[in-house]
Amino acid sequence: MMGYYIIAGAIFLISAFVSNKLKSKFKKYSQIHLQNGMTGAQIAQKMLADNGIRDVQVISVKGQLTDHYNPSNKTVNLSESVYSHQNAAAAAVAAHECGHAVQHATAYSWLGMRSKLVPMVSIASKYSQWVLIGGLVLAASTAFGNYIFLLGIIMYGLGTLFAFITLPVEYDASNRALAWLENENMLTPKEHAGAKDALKWAARTYLVAAIGSLATLLYFISIFLRKR
Helix, strand or coil: HHHHHHHHHHHHHHHHHHHHHHHHHHHHHCCCCCCCCCCCHHHHHCCCCCCCCCEEEEEEEECCCCCCEEEHHHHHEEHHHHHHHCCCHHHHHHHHHHHHHHHHCCHHHHHHHHHHHHHHHHHHHHHHHHHHHHHHHHHHCCCCHHHHHHHHHHHHHHHHHHHHHHHHHHHHHHHHHHHHHHHHHCCCCHHHHHHHHHHHHHHHHHHHHHHHHHHHHHHHHHHHHHHC
16 A cells, blocks of 8 residues: 555645645735726626626635535635635636636536536545445455455546546636636736636646546556456
8 A cells, every 4th residue: 555655645745735836826816906996706796797697696605715606506606705805816716616607507518527427426435435445455355355446446436537527627617717807808917917827726726636536546446457
């Protein structure tokens, strides 16, 4: 299992670096106040209206970086620091989350695939580690353990697939957000540059997670092949 700990350690360090970088970027761009004086909530509402979306509600939620779009109840959920603040970071996040709402309204295929995987992935991610460990323990005394370990690999693989399907969803939402902000002249060049940089680092968190998940999956597969 030493290989697993090495991979996990490397992923943790890279993830921590990207996460800290993201936080510093959002802190930096939170200091760039918008000349148009609009809050994140107001920007979200305007982007939805401009895209003809009138059945999505913009609401405030507690926490930091807890912003998300919920397709089940059609709500754009903005953290308190985004909902009521007037800066480049808030504009970027608000528009990005509305990008997901636009994806939903236009039946964006990658979002549809991700949504269909959610029920399976939620179960698989919860139990895959236990199935993998159980399979490894049983494999030492019975061949049946290899099949359990393989089941764990398949369950973990669902999470990896979900991570990679998430990438085009997140990048597309950011592209939609930045295009709308620019086309509607919502931000000054300096504000737009800050919003773009913030979203770039936000996307990298998903990229690191996907690569890390794939590396771990390949490691488990290599163990299974050696045991056959």
